[in-house]
Amino acid sequence: MSEQKPSSGHLVVTIGAGPAGIYSARKLAEAGHEVVIINRDIKPGGLVEYGIYFNKHKLKEGVRKQFRQILADDHVHYLGHIKVGEKADLTINELRDLLKPSAMIIAAGAQGTKALGIPGDTAVGVYHAKDLVYHFNGLPPFSEKDFKIGDRVAIIGVGNVMVDIAHWLVHEKKGQRSGRCGEARAGSARLHRCRNPVSRGKY
Known part of the structure; x- marks a missing residue:
């Protein structure tokens, strides 16, 4: 110092x-x-x-x-x-x-989460990135939570957090497939540029 x-x-x-x-x-x-x-x-x-x-x-x-x-x-x-x-x-x-x-x-940080505001964004099996990141990094109480994740996963967003979550899914949740989607156009709920990084997507 x-x-x-x-x-x-x-x-x-x-x-x-x-x-x-x-x-x-x-x-x-x-x-x-x-x-x-x-x-x-x-x-x-x-x-x-x-x-x-x-x-x-x-x-x-x-x-x-x-x-x-x-x-x-x-x-x-x-x-x-x-x-x-x-x-x-x-x-x-x-x-x-x-x-x-x-x-x-x-300096408590941004503790909340934001919904996308589209149909289904609060359905069972839809998780916020922050909760998953806290889970695999071992932060209680998220570390004890059982996240039910199926065989196919879609990740909305293409930032650094997407990379970490996809990496965790592929290497820690073996056998599961993951997809990622780019941002929706301004004012539109339609997603575009969806890819499957396991089979053909590149980052």
């Missing part, structure tokens, strides 16, 4: 220990502030830990090394396995009363 400024006397609470939360902690510590990171999960990392495919060891370890250096700073204090919110371990107001911070940063 860069050379730090003298202590500012300020305490900042950061909720969330993904890339945004941890890198904001680094900049705050460099400015001389004390930082307390509150994280829902036991381990820090967020999507670096639970969103990157589990066999991408070099990529994950490179980022983990940076995170370890930041969290080892004397001005940074990590508290894991604490949920913040209504009907959780602590509310925002309770955190304020307990720690009396000068500022708070909410």
